[in-house]
Amino acid sequence: MSKFNRIKALFLSLLVIFVLRGPTQSAPAKAKTRPTTVSVVLKARNQSAMQNYINETVDPSSPFYHKYLTPGEVSDQYGQPTSKVSAFKKYFQKYRLKTAAYPGNFVLKVTGSPNNVNKALKVRPSSKNLKNFTAKTSLPKSLSSQVATVVGIYIPVYKSSSPSKKVIQPQTHIEKTDQPVDAASGKQFAKKYGPLKFADHYGLDKLYRQNLTGQGQRVGLIVLSDFHMSDVQKYLAQNGMNTDTSRIHKIYTTEQATTNQDSVSNIMPQTEATLDVQQAASVAPDANIDAYMGISKDDATQADVLFLNAFSQAISDNHDKQLSTSFNIGNEMNKLIVPGLSETSKQYSDAFNLIFEQAALQGITIFNASGDHGPYNSPSKKQNLTIPTSSYVVQVGGDNITLYANY
Structure with a gap:
């Protein structure tokens, strides 16, 4: 990866971070009948050989240095x-469920009615102990031996007659004391708050003078909200840039869901997704931007699946040699997973590590925003990096931005 691409991808991760803390609270009644999606994460074959090959691709003395694989080869x-994938498809088909394997054959995307999903996976509570309560799943022995975990099943946890209030929902680290700034015009705005300021601080202006502006490159963004292309155009115009957004591509990884896009509950995730796209499109003004959007209408699919599958599709598409996200789920201190989900924190983190290993095999670099506090998702005496934790991800953060633009 060239110095320009590393710097460009690095910038994409220097953004505000969202933390999702559990399944969506009080999802509309329609979500109970709408098709839902769960992920069945499969075990890797030859795990040690796979890790050895990854190491070989970054060893200049190895004959496999930079000899990256295609998803088919993975x-x-x-x-x-x-x-084995066909056997899973045949089994789930009995329950009227659609099954698709992401190229690489590490993750199966299973979609259908919630009732049929629960029947196929034989979902049941694992324990009456609320502290360790999970949604237990099981499959026939001929299939279960290849399964690492199932992601996306949720059974509400009840204390007495009141449902648990622990939920996963978007949260921002924008400080309440932050004050919006007045937008200047054109290059003055860009120099004071926008991409020209960043280019000056990180030496990108030297690359720009050599016409290294992202030509022939694709930058992938993992977002958990839709966004208005007109907002991106306005930002580019405000910075005195080309407002042609035909190079920006929306890729819906679960379903196209724009319902209530501008609702109060959606405004912060939408703002975050918009910021990600605006910054990538302006810092790399000639690169294609692929926004992989993990969203679900009426929250029919759980957020943990949306995030996992967005990465799974981006990696298996293999279009972008750099992927970046400023969204995340949980942190090591709060153990990520709330009672009632079908995966533990470790299982969820392991699932991400597996697909990130696939990315490494294919020569894809992944950048993840750790937030404004370096190794801390939130200020604390103990390190609490957001997960998924993985040695195949570049964690980027530590900036403290006290002003932000209000468009």
């Missing part, structure tokens, strides 16, 4: 064989 060498 599947052939390390993913589950096609015969």
